[in-house]
Amino acid sequence: MKMKKFALVSAFALACSAYAQQGAPTGAAVDPTADEQKALDALKGKVEGVIAWSTSRANSHHDIWLMNADGTGAHALTNSDNVDWFPRIAPDGSKVLFNRSKGGWVPENDANYPEKWDLWVMDIDGSNQTKVVENATWGTWRPDGKTIVFSRAGKVFTMDIASKAETMVLDGEKAFNKSGVILQEPNMSPDGKHLAITLRGSMRETGVWDLEKNSWTKSGDGCQIDWNFDGSKLYRVNPTGNGGTAAPSEILWFSAKDGKQVEKVGFFGIPKNVRLMDLPGRRSHEYFPRLSPDGKWLVWGATDKGHDHDMFDYELYMWKIGEPVETAARITYHSGNDRWPDIWLGKVPETAKPVANVAEVKAQAAAAIAGGASDAKMDELIKAIDRLTDAVNALTRTQMDKNMAAEGAEHIPAAQ
Ligand SMILES: [Ca+2]
Ligand SMILES: [Ca+2]
Helix, strand or coil: CHHHHHHHHHHHHHHHHHHHCCCCCCCCECCCCHHHHHHHHHHCCCCCEEEEEEECCCCCCCEEEEEECCCCCCEECCCCCCCEEEEEECCCCCEEEEEEECCCCCCHHHHHCHHHEEEEEEECCCCCCEEEEECCEEEEECCCCCEEEEEECCEEEEEECCCCCEEEEEEHHHHCCCCCEEEEEEEECCCCCEEEEEEEECCCEEEEEECCCCEEEEEECCEEEEECCCCCEEEEEECCCCCCCCCCCEEEEEEEECCEECCCCECCECCHHHEEECCCCCCCEEEEEEECCCCCEEEEEEECCCCCCCCCCCEEEEEECCCCHHHCEECCCECCCEEEEEEEECCCCHHHCCCCCHHHHHHHHHHHHHHCCCHHHHHHHHHHHHHHHHHHHHHHHHHHHHHHHHHHHHHHHHHC
């Protein structure tokens, strides 16, 4: 009897833990504090562009969403049972490349298993979702917008999108003469000569691989190492600084010369000039740093508690580099998971202007009427309704054209 009870309890525990792993919390919208609202208001009109990111707010399996770079106009681009994340906006702003799980819930911890993921591309309005690479993760664009770079566990490839021709550019096990090396988030320098890589698996560090000299320059610990727009800077997450309730975390940046990091982080600590962002206060567990294409803005995600990239309540921030830290504006207000922002500056191509989702606007309107809403939310709502009205007008015009054509077709024979 005891054994039976034990087996039952074990089965229940197993079922619970399996259930707990099936997705991220969807959470609920929250209001800005007075200080947050002030920083958000100050951001308005200062930056034109869009931010794509991955969120669980409407779907525990994460969709890709898009918003204006000042935090307004947030709306979903994807809506699938698969996990969609790591969006990267094309250099011309017309498309988004992203990771999609092959089936249902797959945690970000499994990014090192390429057999669980494919790379997809869609237009910036969410249309034309197309699979571009099988069994791959960490897809990024080359500056020409015609080639992508991606990872398959221990190997890095480039692929010409038109011909689908793949070229292996780095084999981690051979390069480091070590089995089980994982090449995570390989970011190619703008000149194509270097790869900034986060090593995982049997090695654990960040650094730069020189593709011509076949040599490695270690950056340090941490993860998510990447280049600025002209390759003159490297930036990454480091396990130091304030950290919310989880491990310490801050964003560092370094000068880069010939692909090599100039300032060193080590025994003597961290030079002051390489500290880029370490928010004061609780929400300081920073990850997913991304510099804008002009190098002037930093967007990132941070939690005030917990660490898991795809489960905890990360919120996104925008900051104009060099301005006082108080001007860092929180641009998402939702207790669901918000991760991996990418920023593109400019005016989104007119033909691909995002249209608000009807159900989303309806829900927002109902919530605003029921509970009152902040000015920022009302602004967002009004803009969403405007976009919806435009879309309905366009549809009505199309239908009127069709009706007139149909009537014309009937009237012509009648008049004869
Ligand atoms: Ca921090
Ligand atoms: Ca959040």
